[in-house]
Amino acid sequence: xxxxxxxxxxxxxxxxxxxxxxxxxxxxxxxxxxxxxxxxxxxxxxxxxxxxxxxxxxxxxxxxxxxxxxxxxxxxxxxxxxxxxxxxxxxxxxxxxxxxxxxxxxxxxxxxxxxxxxxxxxxxxxxxxxxxxxxxxxxxxxxxxxxxxxxxxxxxxxxxxxxxxxxxxxxxxxxxxxxxxxxxxxxxxxxxxxxxxxxxxxxxxxxxxxxxxxxxxxxxxxxxxxxxxxxxxxxxxxxxxxxxxxxxxxxxxxxxxxxxxxxxxxxxxxxxxxxx
Amino acid sequence: xxxxxxxxxxxxxxxxxxxxxxxxxxxxxxxxxxxxxxxxxxxxxxxxxxxxxxxxxxxxxxxxxxxxxxxxxxxxxxxxxxxxxxxxxxxxxxxxxxxxxxxxxxxxxxxxxxxxxxxxxxxxxxxxxxxxxxxxxxxxxxxxxxxxxxxxxxxxxxxxxxxxxxxxxxxxxxxxxxxxxxxxxxxxxxxxxxxxxxxxxxxxxxxxxxxxxxxxxxxxxxxxxxxxxxxxxxxxxxxxxxxxxxxxxxxxxxxxxxxxxxxxxxxxxxxxxxxxxxxxxxxxxxxxxxxxxxxxxx
Numbered sequence: 028x029x030x031x032x033x034x035x036x037x038x039x040x041x042x043x044x045x046x047x048x049x050x051x052x053x054x055x056x057x058x059x060x061x062x063x064x065x066x067x068x069x070x071x072x073x074x075x076x077x078x079x080x081x082x083x084x085x086x087x088x089x090x091x092x093x094x095x096x097x098x099x100x101x102x103x104x105x106x107x108x109x110x111x112x113x114x115x116x117x118x119x120x121x122x123x124x125x126x127x128x129x130x131x132x133x134x135x136x137x138x139x140x141x142x143x144x145x146x147x148x149x150x151x152x153x154x155x156x157x158x159x160x161x162x163x164x165x166x167x168x169x170x171x172x173x174x175x176x177x178x179x180x181x182x183x184x185x186x187x188x189x190x191x192x193x194x195x196x197x198x199x200x201x202x203x204x205x206x207x208x209x210x211x212x213x214x215x216x217x218x219x220x221x222x223x224x225x226x227x228x229x230x231x232x233x234x235x236x237x238x239x240x241x242x243x244x245x246x247x248x249x250x251x252x253x254x255x256x257x258x259x260x261x262x263x264x265x266x267x268x269x270x271x272x273x274x275x276x277x278x279x280x281x282x283x284x285x286x287x288x289x290x291x292x293x294x295x296x297x298x299x300x301x302x303x
Numbered sequence: 304x305x306x307x308x309x310x311x312x313x314x315x316x317x318x319x320x321x322x323x324x325x326x327x328x329x330x331x332x333x334x335x336x337x338x339x340x341x342x343x344x345x346x347x348x349x350x351x352x353x354x355x356x357x358x359x360x361x362x363x364x365x366x367x368x369x370x371x372x373x374x375x376x377x378x379x380x381x382x383x384x385x386x387x388x389x390x391x392x393x394x395x396x397x398x399x400x401x402x403x404x405x406x407x408x409x410x411x412x413x414x415x416x417x418x419x420x421x422x423x424x425x426x427x428x429x430x431x432x433x434x435x436x437x438x439x440x441x442x443x444x445x446x447x448x449x450x451x452x453x454x455x456x457x458x459x460x461x462x463x464x465x466x467x468x469x470x471x472x473x474x475x476x477x478x479x480x481x482x483x484x485x486x487x488x489x490x491x492x493x494x495x496x497x498x499x500x501x502x503x504x505x506x507x508x509x510x511x512x513x514x515x516x517x518x519x520x521x522x523x524x525x526x527x528x529x530x531x532x533x534x535x536x537x538x539x540x541x542x543x544x545x546x547x548x549x550x551x552x553x554x555x556x557x558x559x560x561x562x563x564x565x566x567x568x569x570x571x572x573x574x575x576x577x578x579x580x581x582x583x584x585x586x587x588x589x590x591x592x593x594x595x596x597x598x599x600x601x
Contacts, residue, residue, distance in 0.1 A: 042448070042451075042476055042482075045450070047363060047371060047377055049370045051372070061404065062403055064402040065402040068398050068399040068402060072392070072395040072399070075390070130388060134388045135386030136386050136387060136388060138353050139380075139382075139443065142353055142375070142380055143374060143403045143404050144374070144403060145352045145368060145369035145371075301355060302348075302353040302354070
């Protein structure tokens with residue numbers, strides 16, 4: 028690759044000697060729009076986001092089609108199989124959320140971001156809204172792929188009376204997951220540690236806890252609550268677990284609570300820590 | 304334009320920046336020099352609100368950085384040239400920066416042209432050389448047409464052509480009324496275009512004055528070439544004159560040609576050259592900072 032050199036004389040270096048103005052609350056509010064646009068550009072102009080979206084789509088399609096085609100010991104319907112991939116999509120959304128902040132720390136761009144906007148709440152708000160949007164898009168993509176795979180495999184629709192409601196809860200789950208990932212990376216400040224911690228917690232630690240904890244306590248674990256947003260009470264739970272299961276709004280509050288704690292803690296640390 | 308007042312920062316037991324107070328004038332290039340670990344980078348980070356000082360203040364025409372309405376449009380800072388996502392193109396890197404500060408997108412193309420990166424605009428920054436990253440970092444600082452440029456080692460990675468380009472750009476910027484505050488290890492390079500110098504060592508201010516004032520205080524050394532260096536050194540030492548051997552010549556400090564000539568004559572030592580030599584700015588600054596250097600070479 029040839030390295031371009033500046034062969035032309037430098038352009039006139041003209042400083043804009045305008046009168047300096049101080050910040051105002053109105054100015055800060057207007058700055059949110061620019062911060063949103065900036066965070067969106069950052070999210071969509073790196074390969075990681077596209078890769079995660081592709082995983083959500085292709086993974087959902089593959090898993091859904093495979094289960095529909097090869098699991099033949101019971102009757103399956105699109106209305107059930109369509110949601111199988113959502114738990115993984117939520118994890119992918121959390122990873123995307125981690126990368127929204129973690130990659131800035133990793134590549135040193137956080138310093139220039141905060142130097143441009145010292146009012147750090149503007150950055151937090153923008154990243155939160157973009158994370159939520161990314162989570163929503165990933166959720167929708169995962170669901171579309173999940174339903175699409177089941178339809179391609181030739182399954183019948185099944186009981187669709189609660190599908191629309193479950194889709195709403197599923198999208199809430201993936202949206203909150205992305206924001207949880209963002210909050211976690213603001214606390215941990217290391218993408219690898221945050222992603223590793225999330226995966227280990229969700230797939231190993233919580234399952235271990237569920238073996239030892241009473242159902243009344245286990246129902247408050249974050250991903251137990253999150254995954255129960257996809258269930259209207261039936262499924263593979265034991266009768267004892269079903270007896271103490273939280274309602275979907277309650278599960279949303281639990282998972283949302285963890286998300287809020289991570290985000291608030293991350294914001295406090297963002298204000299308190301020096302940025303190198 | 305910039306006033307730094309009693310700036311102090313401590314990390315644990317270590318006082319990284321110790322009560323720094325100095326002005327940075329508009330329309331001038333101010334060099335910020337000091338050995339490794341002197342506190343230069345920490346000071347610059349405090350100047351743009353990235354590091355919170357334990358004490359002290361930095362103000363831009365009386366306004367604190369965090370209170371500026373448009374920080375990136377007032378102060379263009381280049382603190383770390385490698386700070387860019389390797390998977391993002393140069394154009395998108397600048398688009399994101401422009402959007403964040405409410406700067407029109409058309410400025411992206413202007414600054415890419417300013418720094419000579421138009422043909423690399425759609426290449427991922429992970430493929431960039433250090434020099435190209437430095438140029439992109441400068442482009443990002445120029446996006447908002449700032450009136451202050453704060454640069455930490457901006458010529459790192461630039462070839463001689465690029466260094467000259469940067470020097471001319473910064474000098475031109477200051478001539479047009481802008482404020483330039485640039486830290487650099489290349490003292491000889493800085494001395495060619497800096498008007499003022501802020502010298503720090505061990506976190507403390509050692510000097511904050513014009514380049515002229517610093518070089519005006521330089522002693523004159525005496526350079527001697529002789530086929531009898533050992534003998535002459537003995538007689539000079541007996542007379543209390545400090546000498547340094549440099550490339551077959553003796554460099555003497557705190558004396559005059561007349562005094563050296565007399566010593567040589569009295570002891571029948573043949574002298575081939577006896578010249579007054581002005582000490583360079585680099586020598587003066589190295590002398591100033593040597594007692595505080597964390598990692599000094601032998």
